[in-house]
Amino acid sequence: MPALDLSLSSVELTRIICDIPSVSGDEKTLADAIFAQVSALEHLDVYRDGDTIVARTRLGRAQRVVIAGHIDTVPINGNVPTKDIDVDGEAYVWGRGTVDMKAGVAVQLKLAAELSDPRVDITWMWYDHEEVDADLNGLTRLARTRPDLFAGDFAILGEPSDGAVEGGCNGNLRAIVRTHGVRAHSARAWIGENAIHKAAPILERLAAYEPRDVAVEGLVYREGLNAVRINGGVAGNVIPDLCEVEVNYRFAPSRDVAEAESHVRDVLAGFEVEVVDAAAGARPGLDAPLAQEFLAAVGAEPRPKYGWTDVARFSALGVPAVNYGPGDPHLAHHDEERVPVAQIEAVEQGLRAWLASS
């Protein structure tokens, strides 16, 4: 394994850190390597909690920016070690983690080492367990033990955004909708009540549902309300007494969790609805002055983020946050996960242009 030498290019660093497997729960080797490198940098104060590492400049600047990236990946599927490949004349780094999100982490590591005198103070965060239960997420732990480390005027998550700036994110709510019936032998169905048949209007309403497009601070968020699972039945000769439809509502950040729940209950009025999970979205926060400067410096068009990401965590703490990273999010978790070399370089240059200028 090549050493994690932070003077290498961000493309070379991408390959090196992708070739250190770090599937969620198994981040220690990579975290150790990162910790060793950044601890050696005199311009940073370094703090470690498990496999989450925080490195801060202490320049007394008027403003502080948090720049964060998770170091874990979803499971490897024959796509490590990485390869340099060419698709339609464009150079890519191929392999697990290249998109989600080690190319972003590589750029952050390189700039953390290089920018000893940035125009704002910077808090770098590299964290574990992003790809699994939110309870395990390194930032969840850190917010409990060291909430002070989240202080900042603006935050950038290096999640893949195809080199664009993706602002905010949709909220996410899951609910179970249940119908009840009475069991009976299916040879005498009239004695029972069929819970699956009773679920017909639930599916009808979901099929007919027209999701909203909602403009928030200039970005248009597409919503969605979908059945993601359905389950009912006891045996091939029994009238079922229970049917459960799991629905997933993705809602624009202009709507809070209570409003989202109320909307789902309205759509499915007359049915038993149990909300099992809900997370607020994040407003794009692009009207903040620092955000405007950032957009101008990186020269990227802002777009809405649809999926929920950790930007919502910062947004909830009152810190405007965006996603800005190399890689097409559609290729995240994909067996053919690959990131364009030019995008890694563009994001590195974009961040440097903003952070280094004074």
Place this chain on the structure above:
Amino acid sequence: MPALDLSLSSVELTRIICDIPSVSGDEKTLADAIFAQVSALEHLDVYRDGDTIVARTRLGRAQRVVIAGHIDTVPINGNVPTKDIDVDGEAYVWGRGTVDMKAGVAVQLKLAAELSDPRVDITWMWYDHEEVDADLNGLTRLARTRPDLFAGDFAILGEPSDGAVEGGCNGNLRAIVRTHGVRAHSARAWIGENAIHKAAPILERLAAYEPRDVAVEGLVYREGLNAVRINGGVAGNVIPDLCEVEVNYRFAPSRDVAEAESHVRDVLAGFEVEVVDAAAGARPGLDAPLAQEFLAAVGAEPRPKYGWTDVARFSALGVPAVNYGPGDPHLAHHDEERVPVAQIEAVEQGLRAWLASS
């Protein structure tokens, strides 16, 4: 364990054979006991195949009646050994198998021993594995190895019919109805196609379906078309690409399997339908002269049988067949399974009145 003495009353015999556990697959002890008793009877020719026993008179009568009962039960659930109980002033034998169908078998064993000179020749059959896959059923095996033993002018299955005569049975068809879609992350639902939403019209049609009541040879069969299981979905954040609805059609014996399948395909036109299991019903066969004499002798009102039973096997071989046995079929497989003592005696007397008279 008391000896299986066939001179005891059919109520006493019911308790004795219920107290010999014989859950499907574990019938040997009971089959051995039955075989030992009937082999000792000079007026019967006895044949055994595994745990299925056939005992025949050879009197050269003009007509032959087959009288059959299965000796296995569904699993015991704390309801063996049997008890004598009293419910609202009526005496019952309580315990697993009392209804389905050892009281019927007890009556058959008693009469097999007693009726050495019946007015018709009789083929008694006691068989294994009725409560499980049809492939394992003792009669399936016997029909393959000794089809000649099924010869007869009329057949009586001792399945519980509450002491009434239940003619024929409905047919039974199971099919899987599938919808297909395209997976996508639920944060970008518009990229996918939701297979669960596409199943809405399937449930609508089943919920709106009005089953027929069909008169066949004077008995009215109620049909039914029901979803018995539904399953779809991949994960809480994935638009599902498959939904499967299992439907169960119970159809009057005037309709054959091909017609039943065609009907299900008509109702669910436009959807992928795969028939996974189908068994024809059985016409009641009560217009046969022997059936008319039987009804007159036992003095019971004929009713339609809704559930599929082994009468369909005889019907398919051209032998009119009915169910006639003690016990309420709604209590079959029930933890409080129990048979009225008076019904055991009434069925014994009914069969004796018909078979002994000359």
